[in-house]
Structures are given as structure tokens and as C-alpha cells.
Amino acid sequence: xxxxxxxxxxxxxxxxxxxxxxxNEPKTVTMLVYDSFPIKDTPLQDALADxxxxxxxxxxxxxxxDAGTMVTKATLTAGNPEGxxxxxxxxxxxxxxxxxxxxxxxxxxxxxxxxxxNYDIAWFEDRNVAPxxxxxxxxxxxxxxxxxxxxxSSSSPGLAFMLATIxxxxxxxxxxxxxxxxxxxxxxxxxxxxxxxxxxSGAAGxxxxxxxxxxxxSSPPAEVIxxxxxxxxxxxxxxxxTCFRQQEYAxxxxxxxxxxxxxxxxxxxxxxxxxxxxxxxxxVYPVNKVVTLPEVFTQFAVIPSDPFSVDPAAIxxxxxxxxxxxxxxxxx
Amino acid sequence: MAGPVERDRAALTRINxxxxxxxxxxAAVPTVVLAGLFVLPLTTLLTRVVRPSSIRDALQLPGLAxxxxxxxxxxxxxxxxTLAIGFVPAYVLARYRFVGRRTLLAIVTVPFMLPTVxxxxxxxxxxxxxxxxxxxxxxxxxxxxxxAVVVRLVGAMWAVLPTDLTAAARTLGASPAQVLRHVVLPxxxxxxxxxxxxxxxxxxxxxxxxxLLGGSAHPTLExxxxxxxxxxxxxxxxxxxxxLQLLVLAAVxxxxxxxxxxxxxxLGGSAHWRHARSRRERRGLSAVGAAIAIVMSLPLVxxxxxSFRLGDQWTLTAWRKLGTAExxxxxxxxxxxxxxxxxxxxxxxxxxxxxxxxxxxAALAIAxxxxxxxxxxxxxMLPLGTSAVTLxxxxxxxxxxxxxxxxxSWWLVPLGHALVAIPFVVRATLPVLRAVPNDQRAAAATLGASPxxxxxxxxxxxxxxxxxxxxxxxxxxxxxxFGATTILTRAGTETMPVAIARLLGRAGALPRAQGFxxxxxxxxxxxxxxxxxxxxxxxxGLFDARRH
Numbered sequence: 049x050x051x052x053x054x055x056x057x058x059x060x061x062x063x064x065x066x067x068x069x070x071x072n073e074p075k076t077v078t079m080l081v082y083d084s085f086p087i088k089d090t091p092l093q094d095a096l097a098d099x100x101x102x103x104x105x106x107x108x109x110x111x112x113x114d115a116g117t118m119v120t121k122a123t124l125t126a127g128n129p130e131g132x133x134x135x136x137x138x139x140x141x142x143x144x145x146x147x148x149x150x151x152x153x154x155x156x157x158x159x160x161x162x163x164x165x166n167y168d169i170a171w172f173e174d175r176n177v178a179p180x181x182x183x184x185x186x187x188x189x190x191x192x193x194x195x196x197x198x199x200x201s202s203s204s205p206g207l208a209f210m211l212a213t214i215x216x217x218x219x220x221x222x223x224x225x226x227x228x229x230x231x232x233x234x235x236x237x238x239x240x241x242x243x244x245x246x247x248x249s250g251a252a253g254x255x256x257x258x259x260x261x262x263x264x265x266s267s268p269p270a271e272v273i274x275x276x277x278x279x280x281x282x283x284x285x286x287x288x289x290t291c292f293r294q295q296e297y298a299x300x301x302x303x304x305x306x307x308x309x310x311x312x313x314x315x316x317x318x319x320x321x322x323x324x325x326x327x328x329x330x331x332v333y334p335v336n337k338v339v340t341l342p343e344v345f346t347q348f349a350v351i352p353s354d355p356f357s358v359d360p361a362a363i364x365x366x367x368x369x370x371x372x373x374x375x376x377x378x379x380x
Numbered sequence: 381m382a383g384p385v386e387r388d389r390a391a392l393t394r395i396n397x398x399x400x401x402x403x404x405x406x407a408a409v410p411t412v413v414l415a416g417l418f419v420l421p422l423t424t425l426l427t428r429v430v431r432p433s434s435i436r437d438a439l440q441l442p443g444l445a446x447x448x449x450x451x452x453x454x455x456x457x458x459x460x461x462t463l464a465i466g467f468v469p470a471y472v473l474a475r476y477r478f479v480g481r482r483t484l485l486a487i488v489t490v491p492f493m494l495p496t497v498x499x500x501x502x503x504x505x506x507x508x509x510x511x512x513x514x515x516x517x518x519x520x521x522x523x524x525x526x527x528a529v530v531v532r533l534v535g536a537m538w539a540v541l542p543t544d545l546t547a548a549a550r551t552l553g554a555s556p557a558q559v560l561r562h563v564v565l566p567x568x569x570x571x572x573x574x575x576x577x578x579x580x581x582x583x584x585x586x587x588x589x590x591x592l593l594g595g596s597a598h599p600t601l602e603x604x605x606x607x608x609x610x611x612x613x614x615x616x617x618x619x620x621x622x623x624l625q626l627l628v629l630a631a632v633x634x635x636x637x638x639x640x641x642x643x644x645x646x647l648g649g650s651a652h653w654r655h656a657r658s659r660r661e662r663r664g665l666s667a668v669g670a671a672i673a674i675v676m677s678l679p680l681v682x683x684x685x686x687s688f689r690l691g692d693q694w695t696l697t698a699w700r701k702l703g704t705a706e707x708x709x710x711x712x713x714x715x716x717x718x719x720x721x722x723x724x725x726x727x728x729x730x731x732x733x734x735x736x737x738x739x740x741x742a743a744l745a746i747a748x749x750x751x752x753x754x755x756x757x758x759x760x761m762l763p764l765g766t767s768a769v770t771l772x773x774x775x776x777x778x779x780x781x782x783x784x785x786x787x788x789s790w791w792l793v794p795l796g797h798a799l800v801a802i803p804f805v806v807r808a809t810l811p812v813l814r815a816v817p818n819d820q821r822a823a824a825a826t827l828g829a830s831p832x833x834x835x836x837x838x839x840x841x842x843x844x845x846x847x848x849x850x851x852x853x854x855x856x857x858x859x860x861x862f863g864a865t866t867i868l869t870r871a872g873t874e875t876m877p878v879a880i881a882r883l884l885g886r887a888g889a890l891p892r893a894q895g896f897x898x899x900x901x902x903x904x905x906x907x908x909x910x911x912x913x914x915x916x917x918x919x920x921g922l923f924d925a926r927r928h
Contacts, residue, residue, distance in 0.1 A: 078788075083878065083881070083882060084882055084885055084886070086712075086713070086714025086715070086882075087714065087874060088714060088716060088719075089712055089714055089716060090712050090713075090714040091710060091712075092714075093714075110788065111874070111878075112867060112868065113610065113867060114610065116610045116611045116613070117609075117610040117769075117867065119613065120609055120610055120613050120615060120773070121773070121776060121867075123613060123615070124428075124429075124615060124773060124776060124777050125776065125777065125780060128780055128781070130776075130787050130788065141613075144613050148613075201607055201611065202591065202603075202607060202611065207611075236595070237513075237595065238591045238592065238595060239591070239592075240885070241501070241884050241885055242501070242504070242592065244887065245501070245884075245892060246501065246504055246505065251887065251889070252690070252691045252888070252889035253686075253689055253690060253691055253692075253889045253892060253893065255505055263887065264887070266887075267887040270886065270887035270888045271887060271888060271889070273707075273708055273711060273888060274707065274708075274887070274888025274889055274890040274891055275691070275888070275889055275890075276690040276691065276695070276697050276698075276889050276890050276893075277690075277691070328710060328711050329711075329714070331886075331887075367612065368612050368614070372442065379597050
């Protein structure tokens with residue numbers, strides 16, 4: 049093929065390709081999600097399909113790592129993002145994400161949940177001991193050697209639980225609390241699944257012998273929903289006075305090619321159609337007040353009236369320092 | 381002064397001199413791959429995020445010296461133990477032919493391929509509670525995961541070791557121990573060095589096993605890098621530590637590449653495998669084989685058994701409900717096992733093809749270039765010693781503008797897998813190539829073959845078998861790869877390890893059991909790939925042996 053023919057062909061091809069991506073085609077909006085967000089065949093996908101039917105905008109989901117990794121990536125690519133919308137920045141990462149200017153405008157809250165101590169109901173009933181209710185209880189002698197927690201440096205529920213103690217006891221009181229907790233025989237593991245399945249005794253099929261674990265306020269309904277054979281009561285309960293509130297946000301990413309469509313999608317994410325699917329797919333609570341919770345949630349989940357929280361800006365400023373301090377106190 | 385022998389050798393080398401263009405032609409593709417997908421992304425990341433102050437900050441992190449020391453210490457201990465223990469299965473599998481040999485080979489290899497997140501949980505269950513979170517647990521896990529490297533790399537060499545040499549030594553009155561020490565070990569030296577290097581690289585940069593089994597008190601450099609990059613958003617700190625890690629490992633690889641070249645002996649003669657003849661030999665072989673099989677498969681059996689366990693009973697429910705079916709009205713798990721299996725198989729095939737082509741070319745180039753091949757040799761090993769997170773972030777910001785905006789391209793993932801597999805292909809091939817005796821080439825020259833023709837007939841033919849064997853390894857590496865994959869963004873292309881991690885990461889008996897069911901599928905698929913490819917490779921080898 050001579051050069052002129054080559055360029056002519058290339059020109060025709062490129063014209064064809066441009067024609068294919070012209071305005072008549074439905075726009076596709078890409079949403080970045082953390083890797084525990086299901087990518088196919090769940091009610092969330094049905095809701096997104098309804099969005100496409102109503103607006104003509106297609107939604108593509110991109111997953112990459114946990115929430116922390118997702119925010120790191122967005123920080124590196126700020127202004128030239130991998131997608132148009134991001135789902136799931138939580139309040140421990142929010143401030144860093146906003147400082148890095150990854151969002152076009154302020155992100156909106158889409159859901160919330162709690163990280164709380166869960167207990168093995170049968171274990172405490174068998175021994176006629178009341179399960180702990182507060183953070184104070186956990187350092188009491190009757191709960192010695194019973195609790196397993198995750199390392200806040202490597203696990204997001206671990207981080208949330210450490211933040212709960214910081215919110216409750218302040219600086220430097222939280223350091224003394226962890227010294228006491230250590231003296232009371234707290235066990236530390238690296239990840240939630242090791243804590244919950246290998247060390248905790250309450251989850252169905254778990255191998256552990258410790259009746260207290262740092263998990264989620266929505267873990268008990270999950271135990272009921274996924275029990276096999278089905279069961280009508282939860283094997284685990286939640287210590288209400290130990291909870292840290294996690295909020296998740298979504299927003300339009302700065303540098304998107306489809307700002308209007310992306311904003312439309314974010315509006316849809318906080319609408320009733322999408323929000324009502326959240327509890328049974330992501331095990332978080334909807335922010336939309338119109339939505340009613342499924343019965344299994346009202347029955348077995350605990351939504352504490354006064355959970356602990358820490359200002360996102362303070363988390364961003366002190367997280368590493370707190371984690372290092374925690375390491376010195378608990379692990380050295 | 382050069383004696384007559386050296387002069388002869390020099391003359392031989394000259395006669396066999398390959399055309400000048402050959403080495404650059406062979407090295408072109410591997411060099412471009414290495415430069416474009418490894419050097420460029422890393423330098424982009426470094427120049428974009430690292431400032432002089434971040435180097436100072438990162439190097440002054442409290443506890444860094446302790447982390448470095450533990451990383452080095454556990455890697456050395458793990459490497460020595462893996463070599464010592466892996467020696468036995470390497471010998472048995474390379475030298476003997478017996479019923480169930482391929483299965484044994486698969487059992488030994490599979491742990492290396494499976495993601496740690498899968499086997500790690502079962503491993504934890506098998507260790508006594510008091511060992512959890514100890515350095516001992518880390519070392520044991522490292523030996524278990526890396527035995528395959530010794531069996532593969534040392535075994536490949538052992539299988540072509542001429543048996544007439546050892547037979548001659550025995551005839552001359554050497555005891556088996558003396559034969560091992562004075563004949564076999566020196567001949568195996570290059571392969572032993574190679575295996576030691578690879579195991580060291582893996583254990584030095586190990587993440588999953590250290591986190592799962594070593595607990596919080598024993599972070600390694602890699603654990604700290606991942607924490608900085610993904611939890612603290614401190615990418616510049618992570619990048620500096622990655623470079624520190626890379627420098628340490630580059631030094632080790634360089635040193636070992638030199639040691640490996642020094643130990644090379646040309647191997648002529650033919651290799652035979654044997655069947656156990658006497659009753660005693662048969663019994664010994666069965667005992668050793670059974671012991672290896674039991675020890676290596678125990679964690680795998682525990683893992684598989686968990687997929688049949690729901691609550692307190694044994695059941696097939698997790699398997700029956702595997703897939704997209706609703707587990708409760710309106711509740712699905714959003715994991716499609718068949719789709720993820722197909723994605724994994726597709727990635728594995730692509731990764732294996734890339735690794736074989738690039739790795740095969742590289743091995744030929746390195747061998748033909750002799751001393752000057754060291755740079756490419758060491759360069760191709762480095763991706764093994766690089767933090768997957770750092771490399772992933774580098775790729776992300778390097779290929780982010782049109783026409784090189786590849787961030788959402790699916791093939792970036794198998795390409796990343798191939799980058800990890802290429803060194804294995806080179807390692808498995810190079811010792812065999814270096815052992816090609818010069819007199820074979822001389823004979824070809826005498827018979828009138830041009831150097832290039834002789835090279836094609838002798839060198840290129842020799843690598844077919846190791847290449848075929850390495851392709852199985854490459855495919856299996858891709859099947860189990862977890863680290864780099866999770867960084868590279870993808871749409872609708874969820875690999876099996878990612879799907880498994882998602883199932884194991886949530887509360888509830890059913891998702892948990894299904895996670896283990898999916899892990900069992902991955903285990904079986906990996907084992908089948910190994911058995912099939914190794915089988916094909918060995919038939920090819922048999923065919924060659926008969927023709928000689």
C-alpha cells in the first residue's frame with residue numbers, strides 16, 4: 049500500500065470512528081466504586097438500568113481496590129479522572145479527598161453505617177454474663193481476654209474503632225484506654241475477615257473462641273439473611289455504646305467530560321429508587337428519609353442514637369500520628 | 381598465557397560466532413516491554429510525586445531500620461529453608477517416573493499459584509494458636525508457598541543432568557553422598573542460585589502471608605509501602621520506600637546473576653529418569669511421595685472442606701447456590717463464578733503467550749550475548765522485586781492521555797501478569813541454554829551448518845521444553861495474581877481472586893462458604909493447567925530423547 053492510499057484509508061476510518069461517537073449515541077457515565085461494590089446482577093444494577101431507561105444515560109462501573117486505594121488513585125489523577133463519578137469516599141478519607149481537589153463540587157452523603165463491637169449471644173447467655181454495652185465495659189475484668197480488634201493501620205473497621213475511642217476519651221485519654229485494653233487481653237489481627245471468621249466465636253461457621261469482635265452494626269442482619277439453613281434470629285448482637293459512625297459520599301469528579309450527566313447520576317444515587325436497594329446489597333443505611341428499612345434490619349441491626357464521630361479534617365491531619373501512637377501502645 | 385586448550389576454545393567460539401545483528405534483534409522486544417511498562421511508569425511516578433523532602437521524610441520514618449532488618453532476616457531464613465526442604469521433592473519429581481507423579485507435581489505447585497488470601501486462612505487454622513502472629517508462622521508459610529519454585533527451577537535442571545556422570549562416579553566407588561556433593565550439587569549450582577534468588581525476591585516483597593500470619597508486630601517493607609500508598613495516601617513516601625526495596629533487590633539479583641554465570645558447566649550426554657527398581661527403593665519412593673503430598677495438600681484440603689460447611693453441618697448448599705441465583709428473595713451476591721472463571725482463563729492465556737514470547741526472546745538474547753546479557757537479565761528480574769501497588773500507580777499516571785490512555789483497557793491486567801511471569805520463563809530457560817555444550821555447535825559447524833543454522837537447530841530447539849513448562853507456570857501465575865490486578869481499574873472483568881476476596885470479605889455463612897467454593901474451583905483449574913501443560917511439555921521432551 050502506498051503512502052497516499054494509506055492516509056486516505058486512515059482518514060476514512062477516523063471519520064467513521066468519529067461518526068460513531070457523535071451526539072446521537074447515548075452518553076455513558078463511568079462511576080468509580082470500591083471493590084466490595086457488586087458489579088453485576090444485583091438490585092443495584094436493576095436500579096441503574098432504570099436510570100438508563102429514564103434518562104438515556106448509560107452507567108459503567110469501574111472497580112479498583114478498597115476505598116483508600118480508590119482515593120489515592122483519584123488523587124494522583126485529579127483533573128484527568130478515570131471516571132466521571134466516584135461512589136463511596138467515607139468520612140475517614142473525605143477531607144484528604146477534598147484537599148486533593150478530586151471533586152468538581154462538594155460531594156453529597158449517600159449512605160451511613162456503624163462500626164461496633166459485636167457479641168456472641170449464646171456465649172454470654174451460657175455463662176449468664178451480660179454482654180458489654182459501652183467502651184468502658186471493655187476494660188472491665190469480666191471481659192478480659194474476650195475481644196478481638198483489627199489493626200487500624202491496615203483495616204478500615206479497625207481505624208473506625210480507634211477513632212471511636214479517640215472521640216470518647218479525647219487526647220491523651222484514649223492512649224490510657226488502649227493501655228488498659230491491652231492489659232485486659234485484647235487481641236489484634238490484621239483484617240476484618242480474620243477477626244470475624246478466624247477469631248470471633250459468634251459468626252456462623254467461624255473458627256474462633258473470642259465472643260467479642262469489632263465488626264459492623266449491620267453484621268447481625270447479614271448473619272440472618274445468609275444463614276444456611278435459614279434462621280429467624282440473629283446469633284450475634286451489637287454493643288450500642290461502642291459505635292463509630294461511617295458516612296459515605298459520592299460526587300462528580302473534576303475534569304469529567306460529562307458534567308451534566310454525571311450530576312444527574314449523583315442526584316439519582318440519593319433518590320428513592322437507588323437508595324432503597326442499599327441495605328440488602330451493601331449493608332448500609334440509606335440517607336433518603338423516604339426509604340423504609342427492610343424488616344430484617346429493623347429487627348436485628350442496631351442504629352445507635354448517639355454514635356461517636358470525629359471531624360474529617362482532624363482525621364486527615366492526625367491519622368498517621370494516631371496510628372503510629374496506637375502501634376507503640378498496643379503492639380510494642 | 382593462553383594454553384592450547386584456551387586457544388582451541390577461542391577458535392571454537394570464533395567459528396561459532398553468531399551474526400552481530402542477532403542479539404539486538406532478539407533483545408528488542410523484551411527491552412521495549414521492560415522500558416515501556418516498568419522503567420517508564422516508575423520514573424514517571426518518581427518525578428511526579430517525589431520531592432527531596434519526601435526522600436528525607438521517608439528515610440527518617442520511625443522504626444524503618446527495624447522493618448528493613450525483619451524483612452531481610454525473614455527473607456534469608458525463608459530462602460535457606462525453602463531450598464533445603466524443596467530439594468527432596470525436586471529430586472524425586474525430576475529423577476523418578478511413577479504413578480501419580482504429575483498429580484504430585486501439581487500438588488506441590490498449586491500453593492505457589494493460589495492467592496494468599498485464599499490459602500492463608502486455611503493455613504492459619506492449621507497452625508497452633510500460639511504461633512499466630514509470629515515470625516515462625518511467616519517463615520513456615522513462605523516455605524510452603526515457595527517450594528514450587530525450587531521444584532520447578534532446580535527440577536528442570538536436574539531432569540537434564542546427564543545420568544552417565546553420576547553412574548560413572550558410582551562405578552568409581554563414590555558413595556551417594558559423595559556423588560551428591562562432588563557431582564550433582566556443582567552441576568546444579570546455577571539452578572540453585574536461580575531458585576534462591578527468586579525465593580528471596582518473593583519472600584522479601586511478600587505481602588499477603590506476612591499480613592495474615594505475621595500479624596501486626598511484624599511488618600515488612602512491602603506492608604509499609606502498601607499502607608502508605610493505600611491507607612495514608614502518602615504516595616511519595618511509598619515511592620521512596622519502593623525504590624529502597626528495589627535497590628536492595630537489584631544488588632542481590634546482580635550478585636546472584638554473577639554467581640550463577642560462574643557456576644555454569646556445559647552438559648553433554650543424556651539424561652534418564654528411572655523407575656524405582658528394588659522393593660526398598662519402591663517403598664522409599666512411596667513414603668517420600670506420600671509425605672510430600674500430605675504436607676502440601678493439607679491446607680488445600682482444609683480450604684476446600686470449608687466450602688462444604690455451613691454453620692455446624694456438612695452440605696452442598698454453597699455449591700448449589702454458587703452463581704447469580706437469588707440466595708433470598710431480592711438478595712443476590714453479585715458474583716458470577718463462570719464469568720470470572722472465563723475472564724481469568726482469558727487473562728491467563730494472554731499473559732502466558734506474552735510471557736513465553738518475550739521471555740523466550742530474552743533468554744535467547746541473554747545467552748547469546750554472554751557477559752553483556754547481564755543487564756537485560758537483571759532488568760527483567762526487577763519487576764518481581766517491585767511493589768505491585770507502586771508499579772500499578774505508575775502505570776496509572778503514565779498512560780493517561782490519548783492516544784495512550786490505556787487506563788481502562790483490559791489487556792493492561794494480563795500485561796501486568798506477564799511482567800511477573802517473564803522472569804520465570806527466563807529463569808527456567810537460561811540454565812538449559814547456558815548448558816549447551818560448545819562441541820555440539822562445533823559438530824554442527826563441522827557438518828557444514830552456518831552459525832545461525834546451528835544456533836537454530838541446537839539452542840532454539842533446546843528451549844522448547846522449558847518454555848512449554850514455563851508457559852504453565854506463567855498461566856498459573858496469572859490465574860492467582862491478586863496484587864497488581866486490584867490497582868488496575870477494570871470494567872466487567874473481575875478475575876477469580878478478586879471475586880473470591882469479595883465473597884470472603886463479607887459477613888454471613890453463605891458468602892463465606894461460596895468464597896471457599898470458588899477458591900476450590902480456582903485450585904482445580906490451576907492444577908489442571910499445570911498437569912496439562914507439564915504433560916504436553918514432557919511428551920515433547922520424550923520425543924526429543926528418543927530421536928537423539
